[in-house]
Amino acid sequence: MATRMILGAIRKRAVLLSASHFLSLSSVSTSRYVSTLVIAEHEGGAVKAPSISAVAAAKSLSDDASISVLLAGSGPSLHEAASHAASCHPSISQVLVADSDKFKNPLAEPWAKLVHLAQQSGGYSHIIAASNSFGKNVVPRAAALLDVSPITDVIGISESHTFVRPIYAGNALSTVRYTGANPCILTIRPTSFPVSQKTVDSKPSQASISQVDLSTFDEDLGKSRYISHTSQDSERPDLGNARVVVTGGRALKSAENFKMLEKLANKLGAAVGATRAAVDAGFVPNDLQVGQTGKIVAPELYMAFGVSGAIQHLAGMRDSKVIVAVNKDGDAPIFQVADYGLVGDLFEVIPELLEKLPEKK
């Protein structure tokens, strides 16, 4: 009995081995030709920055990859965005435009169907989007329609089918290989694929723009409807792309005191972030939350005021270049990741910083 089990196990293993051998062979043949579809968002006639990071990620899959960008929406701003897409990155070879009222709002249902349609006609080896609220909403749904496993929040690409992604709130890094059929679908963390201004400026080749044939697009759109969107307009830079971020925690004590932090942000040309505690206490809206379940940022300078440094918060900012922590409690975990720590009362430190910091250029 025992022998039979062992034999069975060996046989099973042998089958698995030959299967993986076969797969590795086939992945070699596909890695020669990498054709990628980038699902892009646009706003005000331009491709959004996280989508351009997705193009940069597509580029790092393979040097001679062909990259198509998929844009959808309706009206003149879509076509402006399409011409921006055609020249926003030298690696883009084609821009696909889906022009229909069905894509006026970023609903997952029509978008997932659109990606499915584009894959059927394009036969891409990879589909990539930015890992933001849009990408996370649409991409897994599209992957399910295509019957493949997507890979979320990729921070590194080592081969065309091997990726690194954080797990357990960034406390471990997992290297995963995709062994399934085409397409290999990923969402990438934009901060891990920065787009250098040099790339963008280097005489971009004008990519061709073509319309997606929507004649077979039969999505029943009655099931979900877009009602409204509310946001707080801010003069400050976008949290996800800011060069400097100043963040406040519960220790700021009130929404009123957060204004002090906003002043500091204005002086530094920074975006304002917050911990979950500060958001839950109602000091600031939820879209300012930095952490495992909020926004992931990696600015050049991250200044944390009255932030203890819980695991879930560190997950959102540990890749910042320089971290400054100001906290009354010298034992706060935030000091373990800070490059510069100042043990002190933020109500004294912030006004002093406001007074002594040089004006931004």
Next chain:
Amino acid sequence: MKIMVAIKRVVDYAVKIRVKPDKTGVETQNVKMSMNPFCEIALEEALRIKEAKLASEVVAVSMGPSQCMDTLRTGLAMGADRGIHVEFNETLYPLSVAKILRSLVEVEKPGLLILGKQAIDDDCNQTGQMIAGLLNWPQGTFASKVILDKEKQVATVDREVDDGIETLSLNLPAVITTDLRLNQPRYATLPNIMKAKSKPIKKFTPQELNVEIRSDLEVLQVTEPPKRKAGILVSSVDELIDKLKNEANVI
């Protein structure tokens, strides 16, 4: 209307995890396990909908090894009416979980499926979207507010998106995934924990549900993230500004 809630057993959110020395994964032996925090919120929301008399029954589903029964018991103690355990001892990726859920939806015919927006172990944020795609149901992900209209069979969902809040209206049946701010989950009281012991938990295997578990992903290794170099404590604001200006060159 019946509501089905998927709950996952994960390493407790407060545990500082350790990567195994052989790089095959994260240490999960002798580590405190709990219900994924987002799943608690999903279950709480289902219970509140039932308490508002908008649903008749709340069914909690969990997949994984036999210890998932503990997680299900916790869910029953919170107030779920019954549980379903799909036993499977190896890694289940979201696509397989979504396929198992699809089979269970065919059996149970719920009018609403609620899941957490992500599990705090694999941080995937995929299962809800995938099951919605497989069923061709509308999805309301990252929900911070849910209002059900029983007459019209519609759910109005506020979603937390990158730049604010977006409101959608979904025809039922639908899939909703919960964000942190949807509600504050209740604690199970001792009498309810006792009562939960007598609530039924049905068991299935993926085979019994006609789901073939195949994986198109392979974890090659799990490593610790690079350590940051040790920082320094400065003693004054002046010193801080000086360091930022002249040492780090960031201001």
